[in-house]
Amino acid sequence: MEKQRYNISVFTENTIGILNRLTIIFTRRHINIDSITASETELKDVYRYTIVLRETELQVRKVVAQLEKQVDVLKAFYHCDTDIVYQELALMKVRMDENRMTELEQIIRRHNARLLSVSPAYAVFELTGHEEAINHIVADLDTFDLLEFARSGRVAVTKPMKTLEAFINELV
Amino acid sequence: METQRITGAEAVMKCLQSENISTIFGYPGGAIMPIYDALYDYQETIRHILVRHEQGAVHAAQGFARAGGHTGVVFATSGPGATNLITGLADALIDSTPLVCITGQVASHLLGTDAFQETDVIGISMPVTKWNIQVTRAEDIASALAKAFYIAASGRPGPVLVDITKDAQFGLTDFHYEPCTEIRSYRPVPVPDVELLAEAAALINNAQKPYLLVGQGILLSQAEERLLQFAEKTGIPVASTLLGLGAFPADHSLYVGYLGMHGNYAPNLLTNECDVLIAVGMRFDDRVTGDVSRYAKQAKVIHIDIDASELNKIIPATVAVHADANRALELLFDLVNENQHGQWLQQFRDLEAVERAEVIEPAVFPDREKLNMARVVNELSTWNKQHQDLIVVTDVGQHQMITSRYFSYLNARTNITSGGLGTMGFALPAAIGASLARPDKTVVAIIGDGGFQMTIQELGTILQHGLSVKIIILNNHFLGMVRQWQQLFFDRRYSFTEIVNPDFVTIVSGYRIPAQQVDAGHAFSQALETLLRTEGSAFLECVVEREENVFPMIETGASVAEIRLN
Ligand SMILES: Cc1ncc(C[n+]2csc(CCOP(=O)(O)OP(=O)(O)O)c2C)c(N)n1
Numbered sequence: 173m174e175k176q177r178y179n180i181s182v183f184t185e186n187t188i189g190i191l192n193r194l195t196i197i198f199t200r201r202h203i204n205i206d207s208i209t210a211s212e213t214e215l216k217d218v219y220r221y222t223i224v225l226r227e228t229e230l231q232v233r234k235v236v237a238q239l240e241k242q243v244d245v246l247k248a249f250y251h252c253d254t255d256i257v258y259q260e261l262a263l264m265k266v267r268m269d270e271n272r273m274t275e276l277e278q279i280i281r282r283h284n285a286r287l288l289s290v291s292p293a294y295a296v297f298e299l300t301g302h303e304e305a306i307n308h309i310v311a312d313l314d315t316f317d318l319l320e321f322a323r324s325g326r327v328a329v330t331k332p333m334k335t336l337e338a339f340i341n342e343l344v
Numbered sequence: 345m346e347t348q349r350i351t352g353a354e355a356v357m358k359c360l361q362s363e364n365i366s367t368i369f370g371y372p373g374g375a376i377m378p379i380y381d382a383l384y385d386y387q388e389t390i391r392h393i394l395v396r397h398e399q400g401a402v403h404a405a406q407g408f409a410r411a412g413g414h415t416g417v418v419f420a421t422s423g424p425g426a427t428n429l430i431t432g433l434a435d436a437l438i439d440s441t442p443l444v445c446i447t448g449q450v451a452s453h454l455l456g457t458d459a460f461q462e463t464d465v466i467g468i469s470m471p472v473t474k475w476n477i478q479v480t481r482a483e484d485i486a487s488a489l490a491k492a493f494y495i496a497a498s499g500r501p502g503p504v505l506v507d508i509t510k511d512a513q514f515g516l517t518d519f520h521y522e523p524c525t526e527i528r529s530y531r532p533v534p535v536p537d538v539e540l541l542a543e544a545a546a547l548i549n550n551a552q553k554p555y556l557l558v559g560q561g562i563l564l565s566q567a568e569e570r571l572l573q574f575a576e577k578t579g580i581p582v583a584s585t586l587l588g589l590g591a592f593p594a595d596h597s598l599y600v601g602y603l604g605m606h607g608n609y610a611p612n613l614l615t616n617e618c619d620v621l622i623a624v625g626m627r628f629d630d631r632v633t634g635d636v637s638r639y640a641k642q643a644k645v646i647h648i649d650i651d652a653s654e655l656n657k658i659i660p661a662t663v664a665v666h667a668d669a670n671r672a673l674e675l676l677f678d679l680v681n682e683n684q685h686g687q688w689l690q691q692f693r694d695l696e697a698v699e700r701a702e703v704i705e706p707a708v709f710p711d712r713e714k715l716n717m718a719r720v721v722n723e724l725s726t727w728n729k730q731h732q733d734l735i736v737v738t739d740v741g742q743h744q745m746i747t748s749r750y751f752s753y754l755n756a757r758t759n760i761t762s763g764g765l766g767t768m769g770f771a772l773p774a775a776i777g778a779s780l781a782r783p784d785k786t787v788v789a790i791i792g793d794g795g796f797q798m799t800i801q802e803l804g805t806i807l808q809h810g811l812s813v814k815i816i817i818l819n820n821h822f823l824g825m826v827r828q829w830q831q832l833f834f835d836r837r838y839s840f841t842e843i844v845n846p847d848f849v850t851i852v853s854g855y856r857i858p859a860q861q862v863d864a865g866h867a868f869s870q871a872l873e874t875l876l877r878t879e880g881s882a883f884l885e886c887v888v889e890r891e892e893n894v895f896p897m898i899e900t901g902a903s904v905a906e907i908r909l910n
Contacts, residue, residue, distance in 0.1 A: 184529070185528075185529050187477075188478070189466060189467075189470065189476075192467065192470055193470055196470060196471050200471070233656070234653070234656075234657055237652055237653035237655075237657070238653050240652070240653070241651065241652070241653045243474065243475045243495055243527065243529065243530045244475075244529050244530075245529055246528070246529040340528070
């Protein structure tokens with residue numbers, strides 16, 4: 173079976189240490205996590221972890237079963253990229269260069285990035301998109317002095333219509 | 345609602361009382377002193393067994409849980425007390441044993457400061473517990489323990505750890521105990537899918553060579569009776585995993601033996617000839633399957649387990665039923681036809697005759713005067729056929745495999761061993777726990793000379809509490825199982841497996857336990873009789889052949905069909 177990119181969504185109770193319990197499952201199987209994000213969901217006290225990795229579907233299925241086995245996990249799913257809507261956020265801090273202002277502005281416009289903060293010394297802008305889009309803007313900034321660069325993991329919502337609440341109601 | 349203001353420590357005791365806990369295995373220390381102080385007032389109703397090492401406490405609680413079917417409870421202090429629990433927790437997790445371990449912790453304002461005897465027991469125990477929690481306020485103790493007891497015993501059972509800071513033990517709280525019966529993120533009792541069961545029944549009804557493999561799930565769900573009815577109705581041969589021994593009576597005409605690396609010949613070999621494999625409450629451990637790519641490829645597989653993550657984990661199932669074994673067998677019973685599989689069963693019997701002639705007879709009736717392991721176990725089993733009063737606890741190694749092969753387990757919960765983890769040192773403390781859970785039974789621990797010395801200090805626990813455990817040491821002067829592998833696969837290079845032993849009889853006598861040694865076959869029966877007829881604890885060291893090997897054997901990487909007889 174071929175490795176492919178999968179997105180695992182894990183819905184958990186808000187308990188201390190749950191993140192550790194989740195990551196142990198990946199570590200034990202020597203699986204590298206490409207990115208992980210966490211936030212509260214539309215339901216109070218229910219947290220959502222979005223975990224992106226490259227693996228075979230078989231392995232992902234087993235991992236999801238292990239995740240769901242954890243007492244504090246409400247539900248875990250996995251999706252391939254086509255079944256979700258997802259985004260990443262990148263922040264870039266670039267040294268100001270008087271002579272190349274227009275060039276920089278063009279790059280920002282071309283990539284639909286957004287200027288967040290400007291000072292005589294630097295400019296900070298933001299881009300939201302898929303990782304490829306972010307890679308492209310970074311490539312275009314190659315000749316600029318990129319002082320700082322930070323990007324988030326993926327956040328994702330799924331395309332299927334069933335709501336989380338419906339799943340949780342089934343649980344109790 | 346009636347409430348009263350008490351300390352957190354006393355709340356712990358009241359929780360245990362509410363859960364009808366009769367027995368605690370533990371060891372005190374600084375961070376758990378308030379709880380021990382509260383325990384002082386509860387000695388009339390709750391028995392505390394002072395072990396000699398915290399690992400012993402966990403294994404004793406495991407033996408208690410597995411022999412009696414209750415949840416085992418452990419007390420330990422912070423730091424080294426807590427870290428000493430880890431081996432036992434790992435063992436209990438992999439062998440699905442319900443435990444609630446309560447550890448003391450440094451005061452909450454000291455957490456994370458490297459205070460004296462502070463360890464991150466929550467972090468360390470996370471991979472080896474079903475669930476764990478740290479409690480820092482007295483008022484949270486009751487709800488944490490209620491959850492702990494519920495989680496430990498429900499679904500696929502397992503060990504749970506509750507770490508309570510010292511200030512929470514000292515703090516005052518209103519006490520009210522409400523047993524936990526539901527956690528929204530945790531569904532321990534699956535509702536079996538009736539359509540899948542119908543599919544399973546259709547496979548079973550059309551099978552020519554159906555084959556039942558049963559594991560500890562039968563015992564954990566108390567499905568022994570239903571398994572018996574199901575097997576008798578369908579006429580399907582039954583084989584057992586190591587932890588399933590005793591779930592189906594070994595003297596039943598449908599019982600075909602013990603599965604796995606050192607199991608019986610027929611049940612391993614015919615795994616690759618059955619047409620429908622029905623696995624109930626077992627998890628296809630690698631010691632059972634051998635090479636999975638050549639395991640039961642010809643068969644349609646029905647797998648029933650309460651743990652969904654076990655389904656399709658190792659062996660892909662044709663029909664995977666997520667269910668409690670007892671419930672699934674109950675529902676299946678009505679769907680399956682009465683049947684007999686005489687010819688198929690005969691295939692097992694024919695191979696059994698081969699094993700009997702080539703391996704079993706020479707092992708249990710040796711023509712030598714020197715004592716050997718199989719003979720010891722066989723005579724013990726003969727005693728049990730008459731008296732039906734034994735619980736057999738084994739340690740890990742050759743003696744464990746020999747016992748699993750040559751002891752006929754006739755009743756449920758009479759086999760206690762460390763299966764998944766293979767923890768040397770398990771047997772002596774586990775036997776202590778078993779003896780406390782089942783005072784009506786005679787508990788026999790069979791231990792190697794190596795493993796005995798891993799937890800030998802628990803003899804002190806036996807002495808202090810006047811416990812009754814019959815201890816048999818099979819002394820081959822080697823770490824026998826490793827030596828066997830060195831002989832077979834490492835060119836007889838016996839690298840650090842020869843073991844120089846103390847005079848066990850003298851040591852055990854020092855603990856005031858009647859002790860004898862035997863090394864000649866003719867003297868053994870009398871020695872065994874003496875051991876079993878002694879009131880209270882007794883000890884028998886059997887000096888056995890030094891280089892006896894356990895056969896049959898499925899070598900690592902081999903298929904079950906390649907099981908060798910010698
Ligand atoms: C704690 C622990 N350490 C090491 C092992 C590896 N091991 C498995 S069997 C065995 C030999 C056991 O020797 P002994 O207790 O004398 O029993 P025998 O095999 O001779 O019956 C060893 C060292 C283990 N299972 N557990």
